[in-house]
Amino acid sequence: MPVLEVMCSLIGWFCLYLLFCCIFAQRGPEWNCRLVTLSHGVLIVLLTAYVLFIDGPLPFTHAGTENTELQTSCLAVCFGYFLFDMGWCVLYHTEGPVMLAHHTGSIVGILLALLMGVSGCETCGVIFGSEITNPLLQTRWFLRQLGLYDSLLGDAVDLLFILLFATVRVGVGTVMFYCELTSPRTTLIMKLGGVAMYGLAWVFMVDIARFGYKKSRAKYKRWRENHILKEINAQKLDGQE
DSSP: OOHHHHHHHHHHHHHHHHHHHHHTTTSOHHHHHHHHHHHHHHHHHHHHHHIIIIIOOOHHHHTTOBOOHHHHHHHHHHHHHHHHHHHHHHHHTOSOHHHHHHHHHHHHHHHHHHHHOBOHHHHHHHHHHHHTTHHHHHHHHHHHHTTOSSSHHHHHHHHHHHHHIIIIIIIIHHHHHHHHHHOSSSOHHHHHHHHHHHHHHHHHHHHHHHHHHHHHHHHHHHHHHHHHHHHHHHHHHHHHO
16 A cells, blocks of 8 residues: 555645644634645546546446556545544544545545555546535535625535536446446455445435425525515505505
8 A cells, every 4th residue: 555645645634734724823623624625625526537537447447457556646645635534523523423424434445445456446436426526515615604605606506516416426426336336356345335335425415405405495485575575565666656
């Protein structure tokens, strides 16, 4: 396992967190940690996109194959981040059991891929699908903190998040999950890990669907009340005339 790369990644993310703490000293620890999460999300999506679609191979056809050097480096960068974020979440008690389970599954999956030296392509695929919505999730949190969430921008971020999650993480993820299960090269332990991560994705999907339904219902109710109020005001004006 590339221990040096993992250690450099862990130290790098921790130093970035300290830098944000110095720059945004008036903000709380969660603000600075989420800035690190946002930075990791953008960086790892770009890295895994290059690994999957340019450097190759694709996980749909090469699941269970030996890791390339670029895949190993990408996994090491991500592994170091998850170690940092998991430690921070445990220290500050900010996440629930579902998110902690997701972090634990990610750490174990990446660790297995690094130790065994195989299944790097599908692990990078899982990371890409998991992290592509992360920048939007962090943007949503920052909009809330700045009082800008109840706006057209907030609605656009939520809509894009739901669409990306449903199409990439659940839609494309289902195809990749099937390819991993049917691949004769993929080890049993990696297949079991895929089952766990796929199950967690559906848990998140159900929560997101509930959130989307509640928000849409609240938006419609607010629009309906405003529409009725406008009609009443218009009738009052007509009566005064």
